[in-house]
Amino acid sequence: MRVATVGSYLLLVRQGGVWGVSNETVLGVGRQENEYHIQILCQAGSRQIVADEVLGVVESLKVWPPAGVLQRFWSGFPRGLAVHGGSPILVVDPDRPPATLMLEETMEEDSLQEGEASDGRAN
Amino acid sequence: MADVTSGEKTSGGKGGRPHLLVRSGEYLCALPLSSVRRVVRALAVRPLPGSAEELKGLAEFAGEPLPVVDLARLVGAPQGANPEYPVTVVAWAGPEGARELIGLAADSALEVVQLPPQSVVAGEGGVIFGEANVDGEPVRVLNLEALGAET
Numbered sequence: 360m361r362v363a364t365v366g367s368y369l370l371l372v373r374q375g376g377v378w379g380v381s382n383e384t385v386l387g388v389g390r391q392e393n394e395y396h397i398q399i400l401c402q403a404g405s406r407q408i409v410a411d412e413v414l415g416v417v418e419s420l421k422v423w424p425p426a427g428v429l430q431r432f433w434s435g436f437p438r439g440l441a442v443h444g445g446s447p448i449l450v451v452d453p454d455r456p457p458a459t460l461m462l463e464e465t466m467e468e469d470s471l472q473e474g475e476a477s478d479g480r481a482n
Numbered sequence: 483m484a485d486v487t488s489g490e491k492t493s494g495g496k497g498g499r500p501h502l503l504v505r506s507g508e509y510l511c512a513l514p515l516s517s518v519r520r521v522v523r524a525l526a527v528r529p530l531p532g533s534a535e536e537l538k539g540l541a542e543f544a545g546e547p548l549p550v551v552d553l554a555r556l557v558g559a560p561q562g563a564n565p566e567y568p569v570t571v572v573a574w575a576g577p578e579g580a581r582e583l584i585g586l587a588a589d590s591a592l593e594v595v596q597l598p599p600q601s602v603v604a605g606e607g608g609v610i611f612g613e614a615n616v617d618g619e620p621v622r623v624l625n626l627e628a629l630g631a632e633t
Contacts, residue, residue, distance in 0.1 A: 374531040376539075426582050427630035428549045428575060432537035433530055440540065440547035447528050447540035447547040459531040 363421040368441070370417060370448060371397070371410035374459050379441055379450040380408070382416055396462060401453045408451075408460040417443050422450050498598030503621065504571060504588040507559030510621045511588070512597060512614065517573045517626045519583065521591045524568040525550060538587050543572055550585035551629070557610055557622050565589035576630030584629070597623065 368379040369388075386398040386405055395410045422439035429437060435457035439450040451460065501512035502521070525541035527550050533539070538552040550570060554561060571586040597614050602623050604612040611625035 375529045376531055377528060423547060426547075426549050426584065427580065428551060428582065428584050429530075429537070431630065432534040432549075432551070434532060434534075440549075442542045442545060442547050445542050447542050449530065449540065457532055 363423045363441075364439075365419050365421055367416060367418050368420045368422075368448075368450065369397070370414040370443065371395070371408075371460075372412040372414060373410045376459070377414070377443075377446050377448045378410070378457075378460060379417075379420060379422070379448045380453065381438075381450075384453045388413060399453045399456075403454070406453075406456070407462045408456050409462045410460070420448070420450075498596040498601065500594050501597050501623065502571070502594055503592040503616065504553065504569070504586075505562070505565075505590045505592060506557065506588045507554035507562045509554070509557055509559035510592075510616065510619055511553060511557060512595065512616075512621050512623045513571060513573060513586070513626065514624075515594060517575070518571060519574065520572045522570050522572065524587060525570040525585055527585075527587070538585075541570070541585055543570075543583070543585065546583075548572070548583060548585045550587050553586045553588045556586075556629075557624070562589060573626055575626040577627050580630060582630070 367382040369382050369385050371378045380399055384400040389396050395413050396407050398405055398407055420441050422441045424439055425437040436452050436455040437449050438452040441448040441450055500515040502515050502518050504511050527539040527541045529539040536551055536555045538550045541548045541550050569588055569591050571588055573586055574581045575584045576582050595616055602612040602614045609624055609628045611623045614621045614623050
């Protein structure tokens with residue numbers, strides 16, 4: 360039998376799906392043109408994820424462990440599943456967010472920083 | 483819609499295990515009735531970007547999240563005509579001891595039939611356990627225990 364845990368989550372919409380991020384990991388939310396950039400804590404420090412909409416914070420969301428079928432047919436690493444307002448939610452692992460939520464600029468910036476670091480070492 | 487146990491008939495001999503016949507694309511599929519929890523009108527499904535085509539998305543059922551699998555894609559059935567009253571079969575999937583509820587999106591739920599073991603021609607294993615014949619039409623007999631996380 361699946362056992363649900365309860366916590367506070369920020370709910371986002373991206374590409375038609377509803378995603379939950381533990382509110383404890385959220386450092387900030389900013390709007391840029393037609394999307395939202397959310398800064399979250401992760402083991403590596405912090406990273407930005409992107410959303411089309413921010414629905415708000417749910418204080419006591421029940422989260423069930425991810426289903427095996429989900430792990431079979433989805434390449435991401437969900438932390439769990441939940442329901443709010445009749446809508447199913449995929450709860451994101453901040454250390455392994457799905458590609459759908461990844462901000463391309465973040466990856467570009469990372470690449471740039473790595474490149475600069477490499478240049479620095481070369482000199 | 484939820485009552486799926488009436489009007490049973492037997493195919494290819496006496497006895498056997500009851501199965502729910504569902505139409506999915508151009509295939510008829512038989513689901514072990516012991517795996518079926520409920521048949522409901524097609525649940526609203528939220529897409530899950532990046533998922534395999536077999537996974538239709540996520541839905542809500544009885545207050546809990548439910549992954550919904552596209553049955554036609556799961557069994558490789560050619561798409562049929564647009565169904566008039568599509569259904570979601572809420573069923574137990576996965577091996578004994580690690581069962582979980584999933585939704586199977588199908589075109590329609592038809593009837594319950596008894597499938598004696600000798601009437602099922604075993605296949606290569608996996609989700610499609612084998613094939614049987616019901617009223618002259620081939621039926622894919624499914625084994626939902628094989629549907630779960632791949633190891």
